[in-house]
Amino acid sequence: MIATSFTPGLSLLGGALIGLAAAALLLADGKVAGVSGILARCLAPQRGDFAWRVAFLCGLPLGATLVIQLTGDAHGFAITQSLPVLVSGGLLVGFGTALGGGCTSGHGVCGLARGSQRSLAATLTFMAAGALTVFAARHLLGGG
């Protein structure tokens, strides 16, 4: 387990940029910036509804890498899980977001901003499930 330091200023700035990007995608293309949905619907492409998805998704690593190259890795990157845990986590995240129709961005940022009750329920649920999982892994099982 790795403790990280509290970064309210940087995190608020990063959040504002995420909000700006989500707002711009809605204003420009009329689309909701929910990453899981944008990715999931790439798997069954519809005519005229594919290129913008790939473009948005490619922008994510480009933007993040740009920041890391220009400013250094302010927050670092630490992942300590074993391969079975990584793969289980990935499967659960992929299946869960597809079943629940959204992730942190789609429900948490875009849905809540629209005042969607479904997104509020989803956000409270995944936050609680995430916190319970970390509690179980770190404090009951002593790992994570």
Place this chain on the structure above:
Amino acid sequence: MRVLAALLCGVVFGVGLAVGGMTNPAKVLGFLDVTGVWDPSLAFVMGGALGVNALAFALTRRRARPLFAESFALPTLRDLDRELVVGAAIFGVGWGLVGLCPGPALASLLRGQPEVFAFVAAMVAGMSLDRLRRLYT
């Protein structure tokens, strides 16, 4: 124009994820660890994103259509259902196991870390499983 705008939005979104600290799984787990050494930073990411987006949404809603598309594609479902809650719970467990959600996972792909590739491959497989489920139920 539509595709270029999406690319630019993706870049800014990725910049925000990295600046805010969402791309470090340890920081995400520190946020979810409310009874341990809690790092509340990600509440500020959510707050910043939600504030700017909610303001912009109120302004955008006055427009009849987006700049480069025919219409706004907004979700139409309103009711809470079991799939929503069960899906969100399953997602939360995976999020809590690794500390990565879909955006930051994709944003970390260029780090060249095998852990990220394994996670993203499994995530896409999980999405495909749901697609199969929808086809056969």
